[in-house]
Amino acid sequence: MNRRDLAVWLEQECPAEAELKKYYLTFHEPVSPDRFRKCLAERKEKTEVCSADFSAMMAVADIPDFPKEATFSDQYWADDMQEIVIRRHLRYSPPMPHTHKFVEVAYVYSGRCRQTFFHKGRPEEHVTLGEGMLCILPPGTVHEISVFDESTVVNILIRANVMRDSLSDLVVGNHMLYDFFLHALFHEDRPGYLIFDTKNSDQIKNLILDMMTELCENKAFSQKAVHLMLGLFFTYLQRDFSEDIQFSEYAAAGFSYIPQILSYIQKNYRSTSVEDISGHFSMSRTYLNRIFKDYTNTTVSAALIRERIHRACEYLENTDFTVQQTAEAVGYNDVTHFIRLFKKTCGVTPLQYRKQFRH
Helix, strand or coil: CCHHHHHHHHHCCCHHHHHHHHHHHHHCCCCCHHHHHHHHHHHHHCCCCCCCCCHHHHHHHCCCCCCCCCEECHHHHCCCCCCEEEEECCCCCCCCCEEECEEEEEEEEECEEEEEEECCCCCCEEEEEECCEEEEECCCCEEEEECCCCCEEEEEEEEHHHHHHHHHHCCCCCCHHHHHHHHHHHCCCCCCCEEEECCCCHHHHHHHHHHHHHHHHCCCCHHHHHHHHHHHHHHHHHHHCCCCCECCCCCCCCCCHHHHHHHHHHHHCCCCCHHHHHHHCCCCHHHHHHHHHHHHCCCHHHHHHHHHHHHHHHHHHHCCCCHHHHHHHCCCCCHHHHHHHHHHHHCCCHHHHHHHHHC
């Protein structure tokens, strides 16, 4: 099995979809939830799952017994050995408000879909996602998804503890943006979904296909392999697509600036300053520091130092730069000041760090 095989299969119509589509085109509305469950049960009895010509596709396309309750547990979608599951969304299935205990990444492989979010005490939100866009939903988000054409939507389901703990160790580079993503996703007082527009990136699309292929083939250590690819997936998101993240319309006013500020720091750490950042975003230094502290639990100055020291560690690990050259490379002309900040941050001097790393 390869990417081309999987890409062809993703666009195909399975028997259950054909039945749901026929009803929709005849009556101009989706089947009822009860009829939907009955349809799935009948298809399972006939072992007609959306596997096309590949029996291995069962891993990403098997039709489960759709529950009547509105909450999906981790165990419903994955067995105890699975931390990450990927499935194609069933076209023409009725939109049903539900929540779940895992993190969901809904990726529009082709076409478009509509997500509706339900907030307690507030009007519902409707968001249309186009091709190449993805929505990351935290546990507890009440939502429904609508796909009533030939569009293809892929759902990546990740156990919450994996998203919070394990993946942060795999995200290459500085973790400030990823930390913010987690803060946005898991903060109970704020609508937490994140929407990225990947501009239909082949890099992102191929990585998702590779993860699906790995799960379909179900070789030894498939979960580990997908785990590593997912770390790369989030690295690409934070590196290339973080400046135009879309948040809930109910997010606080300054909230949407944070990923842009973090991205600006990562790209301009050598020469930028707090004053430069406040000027770039046309806000006072006081307001900049207040919103940044509110949503990251640190200051802009501390974030800038963290980025510079992180980059200095990379130079010490991968080059033979002197300490003076390393300091200048990350924006410090005063090497004594650099050494003091490095030791305060890392607990050792730059030379001690290099010696420990290369030991």
